[in-house]
Amino acid sequence: MLRTTASEEHLETELLGLDFVQLLTPDGTRVMNPRFDPVVADIGAEELKALYEDMVIVRRIDTEATALQRQGQLGLWPPLLGQEAAQIGSARTLRSDDFVFTSYRENGVAYCRGASLTELMPVWRGTASSGWNPYDIGMATPAVIIGAQTLHATGYALGCAIDGVDSVAVAYFGDGATSQGDVNEAMVFAASFNAPVIFFCQNNQWAISEPVGLQAQRPIAERAPGFGIPSMRVDGNDVLAVMAATRVALERARSGGGPTFIEAVTYRMGPHTTSDDPSRYVDPDVQAGWAAKDPIARVEALLDSLGVFTDEFRASIQAKSDAAAKELRAGCLGLPDPEPLTVFDNVFATRNSWVERQKSQYAAYLATFGGAE
Amino acid sequence: MTEQRTNEARGSQTMTLSKAINSGLRRALEDDPKVLLMGEDIGTLGGVFRVTDGLQRDFGDRRVMDAPLAESGILGTAVGLAFRGFRPVCEIQFDGFIYPAFNQIVAQIAKLHYRTQGAVKMPITIRVPFGGGIGAVEHHSESPEAYFAHTAGLRVVSCSNPQDAHTMIRQAIACDDPVLFFEPKRRYWTKGEVSEHIGPDTLSLEKARVVKPGTDVTLVSYGPLVMTAMDAALAAQDDGVSIEVIDLRSLAPIDFETVEASVRKTGRLVITHEAAQFGGIGAEIAASITERCFDYLQAAPARVTGFDVPYPAAKLEEHFLPNLDRLLDAVDRVMYKRNSLTGWGK
Numbered sequence: 001m002l003r004t005t006a007s008e009e010h011l012e013t014e015l016l017g018l019d020f021v022q023l024l025t026p027d028g029t030r031v032m033n034p035r036f037d038p039v040v041a042d043i044g045a046e047e048l049k050a051l052y053e054d055m056v057i058v059r060r061i062d063t064e065a066t067a068l069q070r071q072g073q074l075g076l077w078p079p080l081l082g083q084e085a086a087q088i089g090s091a092r093t094l095r096s097d098d099f100v101f102t103s104y105r106e107n108g109v110a111y112c113r114g115a116s117l118t119e120l121m122p123v124w125r126g127t128a129s130s131g132w133n134p135y136d137i138g139m140a141t142p143a144v145i146i147g148a149q150t151l152h153a154t155g156y157a158l159g160c161a162i163d164g165v166d167s168v169a170v171a172y173f174g175d176g177a178t179s180q181g182d183v184n185e186a187m188v189f190a191a192s193f194n195a196p197v198i199f200f201c202q203n204n205q206w207a208i209s210e211p212v213g214l215q216a217q218r219p220i221a222e223r224a225p226g227f228g229i230p231s232m233r234v235d236g237n238d239v240l241a242v243m244a245a246t247r248v249a250l251e252r253a254r255s256g257g258g259p260t261f262i263e264a265v266t267y268r269m270g271p272h273t274t275s276d277d278p279s280r281y282v283d284p285d286v287q288a289g290w291a292a293k294d295p296i297a298r299v300e301a302l303l304d305s306l307g308v309f310t311d312e313f314r315a316s317i318q319a320k321s322d323a324a325a326k327e328l329r330a331g332c333l334g335l336p337d338p339e340p341l342t343v344f345d346n347v348f349a350t351r352n353s354w355v356e357r358q359k360s361q362y363a364a365y366l367a368t369f370g371g372a373e
Numbered sequence: 374m375t376e377q378r379t380n381e382a383r384g385s386q387t388m389t390l391s392k393a394i395n396s397g398l399r400r401a402l403e404d405d406p407k408v409l410l411m412g413e414d415i416g417t418l419g420g421v422f423r424v425t426d427g428l429q430r431d432f433g434d435r436r437v438m439d440a441p442l443a444e445s446g447i448l449g450t451a452v453g454l455a456f457r458g459f460r461p462v463c464e465i466q467f468d469g470f471i472y473p474a475f476n477q478i479v480a481q482i483a484k485l486h487y488r489t490q491g492a493v494k495m496p497i498t499i500r501v502p503f504g505g506g507i508g509a510v511e512h513h514s515e516s517p518e519a520y521f522a523h524t525a526g527l528r529v530v531s532c533s534n535p536q537d538a539h540t541m542i543r544q545a546i547a548c549d550d551p552v553l554f555f556e557p558k559r560r561y562w563t564k565g566e567v568s569e570h571i572g573p574d575t576l577s578l579e580k581a582r583v584v585k586p587g588t589d590v591t592l593v594s595y596g597p598l599v600m601t602a603m604d605a606a607l608a609a610q611d612d613g614v615s616i617e618v619i620d621l622r623s624l625a626p627i628d629f630e631t632v633e634a635s636v637r638k639t640g641r642l643v644i645t646h647e648a649a650q651f652g653g654i655g656a657e658i659a660a661s662i663t664e665r666c667f668d669y670l671q672a673a674p675a676r677v678t679g680f681d682v683p684y685p686a687a688k689l690e691e692h693f694l695p696n697l698d699r700l701l702d703a704v705d706r707v708m709y710k711r712n713s714l715t716g717w718g719k
Binding site for chain 1: 409435438440441443445446448449450451452454455456457458459473476477480481486487488489490491492493494495496526527528549550574579602625626627628631709
């Protein structure tokens, strides 16, 4: 399993190439691409409509969650506005037995993996430290320390290889994370062990206020080949290109080809989180340029050109996204505050005398307030 | 010859502490196909201390993996393997090399069970040869256990003899929680009798052991200094002082009940470790025992530890490390006998 000599197989690396992959232009024109078209040949009008629906719904979820934060119902929210295609296009290609390890902005990925709308809320409302059981949806609780999860994905992938299954692990991270040692170590481990992992980097141009130029002087996708990992650089606002690239990477991983790196070039249209003030560092002209490359508008234009963006479809999407927003809000407001003594739960999987002692003492303390007249 | 035959009859063998861990790892690999070993130079070389000698040969490079030279990478990869149901045993080559992995240990491994509300277990064992006394260069003689004992979600243990080394490494691997397993590297070549038997009568991983009963002073130690503490107890006996020596074994959680029971009997407490004094295991024991049995103490607890300085160059380590004489000096202090601090600072 361990590669004992440096690989001489540069061919595949070059085959995947570093040409910018775009199958759908911002104005909705389908661009022919002999390398990637066959990979998404099955994506017809109906499939495009489903992807469109997903993107509109996660954007609506994002808007509603931001509103909930502004109304004091959430402590914090990290908007994904602008990154819908990168998240939906990649996550919708995965199987249920694949496993994703993400950062905190991947609420669109969680949606695709099957997290309920209510399950998106507890972490941000502060009622629990995880919204879901990772094994239920094949997605780890988001990692907040930047880049740490890329190693987790690599280890999980290594485990898949040892188990002899063709499941794949996907690491989601951002441009800022590529400066972290962990991300670079993950690429070393993945390459050396030929682990079936996909490094999916959403280059949204910003790490809070720091532009990508502070992290990388060359396109991020160029780094991976140096680790022996083929990479692709795709239009992250093009759901078809993202899907195609992810499928290529998945096929490589499932067939024993090892890791692949995808740089999805996108843009964070909102703040880093609801606590951020991008007006201090974002150039409005640059922002406007990216607004013209919106991931949803281009699919809408394509659907329109195909004659399937009917009033009926538009109304049904509107109704579904409104229902999602309503469900999210109700789910959020319905979350019960945790019981005080649950602060001691699950510190360890096995019995621990210290935690039990402190719990018992704190229970006694709390009891002094109980039963007051 | 006769002794060896007796040992074999009892199913035990005489071996070094290093070999005892090796045989424990071997048993763990045999007993559970989900156990795998990762570390730097642990494969063909068998580890720089030979603790994993022969294991890759016998279990293959999928079970015993040489890892790239990146400690965070080793522990972070172990997290992913644990997510998939494996029980990784990771070797950190030397104590001072663990810091690049600090985030993965304290922010990920320690917290994942809590973060996921019990859904994801992290049965990861982190083996760390630790401590000084071998004349090494910088970063090869440290005792970083307190950092980890301070972090909720981690178990921290240390063995002091071959039998415990064998039993405790298997218990650590079988434990569903992450365990930092500190191996006293200057005792790797200490020999002792080792039985592979683990049963209901086996002392559990979180329990301390009274290794020598006594009535005048409780001397608490762990890892490499248990042997030194035993030497001190023998020497004190000549002076008519009866020392009860406790081998903590577990540093998180600490078995305070055993220490407390001893102090209620002796009324005097000395704690020793190689790690620096400030914020160390000794500070926690002194505070907790004072809280638990203040009325039984006849003297303030005394600590004999490494100084609050970086681990020094090899030619100075004899002045840094607690030794028999410094232990006896502290015993004199809690016995209100003349000692090095008598009249000091006046």
